[in-house]
Amino acid sequence: MKSNSEDLLRELYNLIINPATRDWERHLLVQAKDNHQQLSPTGQLKQLEADLRPLAIRDNLTPDVMDFYLAITGNAPTPTRTTVTTSRPTVASPHEERAVFAGGCFWCMVEPFDQRPGINAVISGYTGGSWEQPTYEQVSGQYTGHVEAVEIKYDAREISYQELVDIYWQLIDPTDRFGQINDRGSQYRPVIFYADQSQLAIAQASKQAVIDAQRYQKPIVVAIEPLQQFWPAENYHQDFYRKQPRRYQRLKKTHDRYLHWLKFKNKF
Structure with a gap:
């Protein structure tokens, strides 16, 4: 995995208790969590990536789970709380x-x-x-x-x-x-x-x-x-x-x- 496995597993636990996670997404997440006795943390995430891939390709994941999937694959954008930048600067006017x-x-x-x-x-x-x-x-x-x-x-x-x-x-x-x-x-x-x-x-x-x-x-x-x-x-x-x-x-x-x-x- 391109991201830290322990951090990703902590995020996995958060997704399980997230009310926005769908039941069938939660089922896959719980299944991955319960594989810790058979698989290493990296192995757990690889298996979960394979399980989520068909749904991710069809954009059939909720946004949080999709972001998690992108993090597993190393494609997630880096979160930041810096000043917001948009494509067009704004200039305040009376209108x-x-x-x-x-x-x-x-x-x-x-x-x-x-x-x-x-x-x-x-x-x-x-x-x-x-x-x-x-x-x-x-x-x-x-x-x-x-x-x-x-x-x-x-x-x-x-x-x-x-x-x-x-x-x-x-x-x-x-x-x-x-x-x-x-x-x-x-x-x-x-x-x-x-x-x-x-x-x-x-x-x-x-x-x-x-x-x-x-x-x-x-x-x-x-x-x-x-x-x-x-x-x-x-x-x-x-x-x-x-x-x-x-x-x-x-x-x-x-x-x-x-x-x-x-x-x-x-x-x-």
């Missing part, structure tokens, strides 16, 4: 405003906004919780009450908050209060965070419009909450779609396929 949305893993929430005219920056981070400066491990473990979210800094002369909200509704399953698609857990719940009364009015009206359209068989459960402190995520989470384009495209393909299926299902 710059911000919007904050949560809709599943923030890796897939950046690119759809980032490619629009008038967007100055899209930052991945955490909000809605009680802890200060939460880490990815703490949030994904559901210890802090935060959700993964994106903070969008935009020029209000070029793109409106209404347009951003309209984009947001196209990216999520608004009937799922327990996560989004393959992302399960309270840290992935869909939320529109409003910064002022104007944003609140637009968010409420947009939600009512989705309800009135009756395009979904289940209730619309997207929460609308006041914006709290937004904590930028670690640098290796920023601009994920640019840093890991192949992995992002696989995730996006799965994401888009599910949303297309959902629209087709609700149509009939």
Whole structure:
């Protein structure tokens, strides 16, 4: 293994008790843990890598387990809590405003906004919780009450908050209060965070419009909450779609396929 085996085994134990880990993922993790009598730590991890590989190739692992798999193979990005850097520097102006949305893993929430005219920056981070400066491990473990979210800094002369909200509704399953698609857990719940009364009015009206359209068989459960402190995520989470384009495209393909299926299902 290219990473320290003992550190990886400690992370394995954390994944076992992580509520976001799926049952069948947990089964493989527990199986690897219980092999310590027959295999060395390196042997345990090699066997687990082989067991997870078919699922990892199809991007069918939850984000934490996928990161663990990449660490086993020596491909994990190095976590850091340094100053956040994004692909485009931001310059504060009287016309710059911000919007904050949560809709599943923030890796897939950046690119759809980032490619629009008038967007100055899209930052991945955490909000809605009680802890200060939460880490990815703490949030994904559901210890802090935060959700993964994106903070969008935009020029209000070029793109409106209404347009951003309209984009947001196209990216999520608004009937799922327990996560989004393959992302399960309270840290992935869909939320529109409003910064002022104007944003609140637009968010409420947009939600009512989705309800009135009756395009979904289940209730619309997207929460609308006041914006709290937004904590930028670690640098290796920023601009994920640019840093890991192949992995992002696989995730996006799965994401888009599910949303297309959902629209087709609700149509009939």
